[in-house]
Each structure stands twice: as C-alpha cells, then as structure tokens.
Amino acid sequence: MTVFSSRISRQAVRSAYGSASRAASSLALAATLAMGAGVIVAPTVFASSALAASAPSADTPLTLKTLKITGNSQVATSDIDAAVPFHVGDTVTQTQIAAGLQDVMGVYKAKNVGASFGQKLKFIGKNVEVEWQIGEQAAAGPAKLVVDSVAFSGNKKVSSDELAAATKLRPGSEVTNESVSADQQAIQGVYKAKGVSAGIGMTPNYPSPNHVVITWTITEKSGD
Known part of the structure; x- marks a missing residue:
C-alpha cells in the first residue's frame, strides 16, 4: 500500500488526489477535526497500487451515482447535504469531491x-460511488457545578455549626438536584427536632463558570 500525505488546503488536497488517482481506483481520506483548537489535521490519502492503470485522473468528469454518508448523529444529514455543492446525478471530479468533504468538515x-x-x-466506468464515513466524538455532558462555599442566613435559634454538621454539601462538592434537596430536608429535620418551625430556601450565587456559592436562607417562625 502506498501512502500519500498532504496539507489541509484545497490546492494541497487537489495535488494529493491527483497523485492518488494515478496510483489506484479507490481512495480513503482520513482527517481529524480538533474542535477545541479549531485545527484540522492534514488528511492522509491511502492508495492501492494494484489497479493503478484503471484509475481516472483527478479532474476526469464522472457521474456521481451514489453519495452515502454514515456515522453522523449529532449533525443532521440535511445540514451536510446543504453544505455540499453537488448531488447524486451531477458531474463531478475527484478534486470536487475532496473539496466537498472539506465543506462537511x-x-x-x-x-x-x-x-x-x-x-x-x-469507479465504475465513467461513474463514481462515494461514501463518507464520519466518526463523531462523544457529545460532552453538562458541565459539573461545584460548590465554592456554603453559608446560612436568618438562623438564630439553630447555630450554623449544627446546620453544617447535618448537611453534606461542602466546598468542592458537586451540586445536583438530589444533593440540594437532601440538604434542605436535613435542615428541616434539625429544626423539627428542636421543635422550631422554619421556612428553608436556597439562594445560589455564581462567582465563575461552573462554580456556585450556596446560601441557605432560613425564615424562623416567631413564637416557637
């Protein structure tokens, strides 16, 4: 197997396809899109030399018989089709097909x-069948919300130390609906054990992305 490498530009891809076309009747193009840095790694063109004589040149007009797209779930096929300037039945060249894949990227x-x-x-005579295989990275889950600090406000009949001892959220803890609900019930339990009626609320403050300062706001009922 002969391996050709090229830089990621339309002109470079055109050159790589020209070389590969003269070497084989089928091509495989692989590239990785690193989204965080916005970088597209240079594609590598693999060509088998066994059928070199029958391969059309990069700019030979061919009829696109099929265009198969597989592996896409996070990006709709309709969005991909809309970005590609050719469709089944059109006359295309390998250079145009390579540019179309760049449009998908x-x-x-x-x-x-x-x-x-x-x-x-x-390649089948003057026809070409194209398959684009997409390997999507797993979708990132929701960012974790982390506690920076926990405070208590309005508690006069129960100390903050008692309430902190009864609750679980601490600096560095991950915040979930379940953990907030559990701490709210724990605070209510402390007040109930002391025979004091109180309304328990929580006020969050977000000092930085994915970080929260929790303030439990307690309204103690008079007369207890």
Missing part, C-alpha cells in the same frame, strides 16, 4: 462537534 467545525472523516471512492 466546515459544518462540523461551525457546530463545534469533533469528528474524524473517511472517504471511499468506487
């Missing part, structure tokens, strides 16, 4: 979805 970059891209071409 652009869609993924715009949507901030990381992915790897593979391409297979099958």
Whole structure:
C-alpha cells in the first residue's frame, strides 16, 4: 500500500488526489477535526497500487451515482447535504469531491462537534460511488457545578455549626438536584427536632463558570 500525505488546503488536497488517482481506483481520506483548537489535521490519502492503470485522473468528469454518508448523529444529514455543492446525478471530479468533504468538515467545525472523516471512492466506468464515513466524538455532558462555599442566613435559634454538621454539601462538592434537596430536608429535620418551625430556601450565587456559592436562607417562625 502506498501512502500519500498532504496539507489541509484545497490546492494541497487537489495535488494529493491527483497523485492518488494515478496510483489506484479507490481512495480513503482520513482527517481529524480538533474542535477545541479549531485545527484540522492534514488528511492522509491511502492508495492501492494494484489497479493503478484503471484509475481516472483527478479532474476526469464522472457521474456521481451514489453519495452515502454514515456515522453522523449529532449533525443532521440535511445540514451536510446543504453544505455540499453537488448531488447524486451531477458531474463531478475527484478534486470536487475532496473539496466537498472539506465543506462537511466546515459544518462540523461551525457546530463545534469533533469528528474524524473517511472517504471511499468506487469507479465504475465513467461513474463514481462515494461514501463518507464520519466518526463523531462523544457529545460532552453538562458541565459539573461545584460548590465554592456554603453559608446560612436568618438562623438564630439553630447555630450554623449544627446546620453544617447535618448537611453534606461542602466546598468542592458537586451540586445536583438530589444533593440540594437532601440538604434542605436535613435542615428541616434539625429544626423539627428542636421543635422550631422554619421556612428553608436556597439562594445560589455564581462567582465563575461552573462554580456556585450556596446560601441557605432560613425564615424562623416567631413564637416557637
């Protein structure tokens, strides 16, 4: 197997495809889109030399018989189709097909979805069948919300130390609906044990992304 590498530019891809086309009747293009830095790693073109004589040149007009897209779930096929300037039945060249795959990469970059891209071409006379294989990175889950500090306000009949001892959220703890609910019930339990009626609320403050300062706001009922 002969391996050709190229830089990620339309002119470079055109050159790589020209070389690969003279070497084989099928191509596989692989590239990784690193979304965090906005970098597209240079594609690598793999070509088998066994059928070199039958491969059309990079700019030979071919009829696009099929365009198969697989592996995309986070980006709709309709969005990919809208970005590609050709469709089944059109006359295309391998250079245009390579540029079309770059357009698909652009869609993924715009949507901030990381992915790897593979391409297979099958030549049948003056026709070409194209398959684009997309390997999407797993979707990032929601960012964790972390406690910076916990405070108590309005508590006069029960000390803050008692309430802190009864609750679980601490600096560095991950905040979830369940953990907040559990601490609220724990505070209510402390007041109930002391025979004091109180309303328990929570006021969050977000000093920085994914960080929260929790203030438990307690309204003690008079007469208890």
